[in-house]
Amino acid sequence: MEGLSDTKAAYQGLTDSLPQEQIQDWIRQEKQASRHRGDALKIYEVQQEKGP
Amino acid sequence: MVPQIHCPYLTRQINMDYSICNALAYHTEPMNSALIIYDVACQWSINFHRHVQDSHFLSLPQLTHLIPAVGKFHLAAHVPSCFAKFSLNFVQGAGQLDGEILETLWSEFNKVSASAHSMSKAHRAEVYDDHMRDSNWKKLVSMGV
Numbered sequence: 566m567e568g569l570s571d572t573k574a575a576y577q578g579l580t581d582s583l584p585q586e587q588i589q590d591w592i593r594q595e596k597q598a599s600r601h602r603g604d605a606l607k608i609y610e611v612q613q614e615k616g617p
Numbered sequence: 618m619v620p621q622i623h624c625p626y627l628t629r630q631i632n633m634d635y636s637i638c639n640a641l642a643y644h645t646e647p648m649n650s651a652l653i654i655y656d657v658a659c660q661w662s663i664n665f666h667r668h669v670q671d672s673h674f675l676s677l678p679q680l681t682h683l684i685p686a687v688g689k690f691h692l693a694a695h696v697p698s699c700f701a702k703f704s705l706n707f708v709q710g711a712g713q714l715d716g717e718i719l720e721t722l723w724s725e726f727n728k729v730s731a732s733a734h735s736m737s738k739a740h741r742a743e744v745y746d747d748h749m750r751d752s753n754w755k756k757l758v759s760m761g762v
């Protein structure tokens with residue numbers, strides 16, 4: 566795939582800068598979303614906090 | 618194996634329920650899941666299982682897992698909350714599909730309409746069929762060229 570080798574290092578750098586728990590949590594959410602679908606897929610929506 | 622359903626005039630859900638039940642029964646014996654890509658799958662999928670249960674004429678084969686999705690072309694016109702639930706991006710193993718196979722022929726068919734518009738319905742259907750077969754044939758012979 567074109568561009569994949571160029572972006573791989575940057576992606577790895579981004580992953581390394583994040584806490585392990587965060588990554589594990591995302592992986593768990595992703596698995597749950599693909600298994601249960603429906604409302605579990607809402608993790609892919611843009612998360613916005615409403616102003617007061 | 619991808620059965621395709623095309624019904625431009627039939628928008629009632631009962632027609633879609635019937636078509637999809639039949640498409641799902643077509644050589645699906647060893648499969649246990651199916652991806653249903655439909656322009657308004659978000660609305661249709663809400664009551665599909667209930668319709669099948671309540672009907673004497675509808676039945677589903679032993680497919681344990683049905684995944685409703687909306688093709689690329691139509692999903693962009695839906696409300697934002699449809700995106701996460703029905704995008705093909707989040708269906709593992711699915712390709713990027715617009716789901717507009719037949720519609721792409723329409724612009725080519727404008728050229729045919731000039732000669733077809735004065736024909737009888739049967740004649741016109743035959744002429745369109747011939748042009749569609751010609752288009753299919755051209756696609757087939759140019760594959761991999």
